[in-house]
Amino acid sequence: MPDMHSRSVQDYLKALYKLQHNDTPVSTSELAARLHVAPASATAMIKKLADAGLVEHVPYQGSRLTESGRREAVNMVRRHRIIEQFLQEVLHYRWDEVDEEAEVLEHAVSDKMVDRMWEVLGRPSHDPHGSPIPDADGHVPHQPGTPLSEWPDNTPATIVRLVERSPEELRYFAQQGIRPGEAVQIVQRAPFDGPITIRTASGETSLSPELAQAIHVQ
Amino acid sequence: MPDMHSRSVQDYLKALYKLQHNDTPVSTSELAARLHVAPASATAMIKKLADAGLVEHVPYQGSRLTESGRREAVNMVRRHRIIEQFLQEVLHYRWDEVDEEAEVLEHAVSDKMVDRMWEVLGRPSHDPHGSPIPDADGHVPHQPGTPLSEWPDNTPATIVRLVERSPEELRYFAQQGIRPGEAVQIVQRAPFDGPITIRTASGETSLSPELAQAIHVQ
DNA sequence: ATCATTTTTTAGCCTTGCCTAAATTATAAT
DNA sequence: ATTATAATTTAGGCAAGGCTAAAAAATGAT
Structure with missing residues (x-):
């Protein structure tokens, strides 16, 4: 299943995942604000995602990720965290430099490369700030706290x-x-x-x- | 001068640079073939590049890079070579794996990251196959041979x-x-x-x- | 309960970069 | 020198992913 979604699709999924921590559906305007796009653009994309089975959308009510959407979103989180850590540890980036670069790279890098970075980092299960790094199968290590x-x-x-x-x-x-x-x-x-x-x-x-x-x- | 051109533009510039080693202008069909696009698509892009001052185009005759186009193309070559080498040395890629990944990354990575990779690699002036790595100012080390x-x-x-x-x-x-x-x-x-x-x-x-x-x- | 406001969706348009088909120009062959 | 072929450009479309403006639905206030 080579999930080759566009950068935009990946960004929407990631945003939905992050806005969804509670459990209530995510409103279109919230999503649009997060991604700095017009609400109408978010509506259009949500429909695409729903057609692709990545979100469930009830018009005028909000959207929530399906299991397959969640899996892809989690994978983006994994990529992002690993890339950030790699930039810090291997390329000596400072904290405030990593995010911008990771935001681009997470969409460009292959799964293979992410795994290699993860190996070089010593297969961490958490990033330096204590946030869990999801595994390659989409499982997020439980975080007590x-x-x-x-x-x-x-x-x-x-x-x-x-x-x-x-x-x-x-x-x-x-x-x-x-x-x-x-x-x-x-x-x-x-x-x-x-x-x-x-x-x-x-x-x-x-x-x-x-x-x-x-x-x-x- | 933050030259932020699209991936396509960068690909066209790089292709023109590589096809131009002799000195004669590059034909549209040659370019199209190299990039696996239809000749008509190449024509359209060439016009855009000419408008942007990156190439000089004489209709029905061919195109050649301007100095500014050449500079950007050389920078893409630099990126590509450094990324390839980094993938091999740091992430333990094999030869036959590096190109595909570098082809994507060269468009995604910041100049800063390329420089960091180059530092980590020990500031090489040539890649492992002996090809020169252009410097950050667009100068290509002379290669006798x-x-x-x-x-x-x-x-x-x-x-x-x-x-x-x-x-x-x-x-x-x-x-x-x-x-x-x-x-x-x-x-x-x-x-x-x-x-x-x-x-x-x-x-x-x-x-x-x-x-x-x-x-x-x- | 109705009216005003906010949120969401629909409708229509733009840009990028690709495509095919048709027209045009250059090149090669007789 | 003319004609056939090959290369190039023009014309017209399509898909993604944005946008604004207008319509429709939900929410809140009196």
């Missing part, structure tokens, strides 16, 4: 993952000693969804609840 | 380059001990453009004159 924002106060925890964020935010995390494997603890939580103060090995910091959500602990 | 077919008989020579050939032919060369750096000598030349018999470190072989042309010596 809870958002730090939902963790009880004053209870020691270990960071297991930093969910995808902008390079600036990731860099900020790194500066604050917030990295997978490090210990953290919530020392104070301001009322009305105010900033959360945490202690790490390297000191105390305050974070918005939104940012704290990106830190998964266990 | 003469086709073996034009070398005098019974005169020792050193192989400096194997010009681009199919993977099968390159593999055959390797089996016969025909590699850059190796010594060769013509021991016999059959009449009427017949096979040329050569001696290498690993014995004697006969080659068609056409193949012997691909071996450049000095």
